[in-house]
Amino acid sequence: MRTAFIQALMDVAAADSRIQLVTADLGYSVVEGFAESFPTRFINCGVAEQLMAGMSAGMAMSGRVVFTYSIANFPTMRCLEQIRNDICYHNVPVKIVAVGGGLAYGAQGYTHHGIEDLAVMAVLPHMTVIAPGDPHEVRALVPQIAALDGPCYLRLGRGGEPVVHAPDAEIVLGKAAVLKIGTDVTLISTGAMLKPALDAVAALAAQGISAGLLSMHTVRPLDVGAIIEVARRTGNLVTVEEHVLAGGLGTMVADALLEAGVPARLKKYGIGAELHGVVGSQAYLRGLIGDLPAMVRSFVEAGR
């Protein structure tokens, strides 16, 4: 996803001279190409995230479209008030990019677990929140993010996430991408859980359970229409995210269903309190969250 991101950003920057990239001294082996192609539009502001967010707001107030870049929680929680006041209250086009969202840096320890970002970013005024599921979604969404006239948060994986979508799949900001239509249950995935979710759908099919799959790459504004549609079709929903259970996609989907008055059963696959601080590879930690197909299967069977 990192590679897809920087390539897409360079393509956008080549066509739009307003685009700038500001990093807080991170992005080794990622940002170099941008820096070489656009030396006057690449700024390393040092290990200073509050400065990065604040100065990017100032640049955006002066006609730029600024992408800030760092990893995990550094570009969001370290400088949350600058994002809230300087970027969001002023409603300026600063696009905050975090590489290694979720548990991508799982073995690096709790400081590097970016697992509350979607909840925190989604409550801020004017903020669009995006967590693409694969490199195809990243490529499609970066130009749409650049064109947005306001702030945006983009959570990326770390690298190596497989392509899930067909090459011609249309990805539209704010619209859930339908990967599969099911009749028994629908999985709603965000971020890099898309591939595990797709694998779960295949495993469930082999067990006679028809599971649908939505990629909810845009968490805010949430595609409520798509949620209501699958809730009505299957009655059973499972949200899938590498995020704490409180305040993430699962909470947002539950909110949307309640507000719409649409009855549905909901199961949330995400990070519970018992996993906070546990260290290990992304695959290991995902295993601790639980076996996704088994969880979906027992959820569906319990509802019969």
Place this chain on the structure above:
Amino acid sequence: MTGIPPVNSTVDFARKLRVQALHMVHKAAASHIGACLSMADILAVLYGRVLRIDPQRPHWPDRDRYLLSKGHAAAIVYSALAERGFFPSEWLEQYCQDDGPLPGHISHVGVPGVEVSTGSLGHALPIAVGMALAAKQDGADWKVYVQMSDGECDEGSVWEAILFAAQAGLDNLVVVVDYNKIQSLDRVANVSELEPFADKWRAFRWSVVEVDGHDHDALTQALTSPPARQGRPSVIIAHTVKGKGVSFMEDTVAWHYRSPDADQLAKAVAELSA
């Protein structure tokens, strides 16, 4: 490219701003009059004589940018903006009122002439760095002026920006510190002493000028001369007296938060009008 002409007398202008700010905080029962009065002369020189601004074109691309980082001193800045014609003076009477146009801490929303909203300290200098960088990229000649307080120099974000502004060679950036030596709960020296203050800025590769923050000629000279050295950002350390101009408010910690009652207002206005 020119903005509005200067006022006839910045001293009269400063007096007027002080009186208006006193009326505003009295009516609103608001705090921070001490912080308004200490920077009144700096503000009067900037808005009366130095800044390239045009109230008919608040978004004029070539305007100088003025950022109030000590956002709690909003009352006197609103007063200066109204006096200079950015919005009607009647707005000042609605300072801090329900659904009024002018919040207690400075806000850009619907207020012509206000560049950024602040209130939490340590925010404006990083924003100013971004603006100054943009001006450099564009080869534009407008400047960015940031009015800071001494107390807010406790914030780490301030030093992040100070460090990088020199690195980026932002000689179009001018910081003015209202150095009244009193922060909200105590004297600066009793909280986190800033001295040797000028040396700190010099060590961070800034051009430093120290002035009497109530001497209009010295302020004019200091505010119009940057950049003192090409490639270096400038800081003007303005030595001021908190509550300046009202005898019983001067150099007291209490008048950071205390609001003048009717008698105190009358006394203060009488002193300023004498």
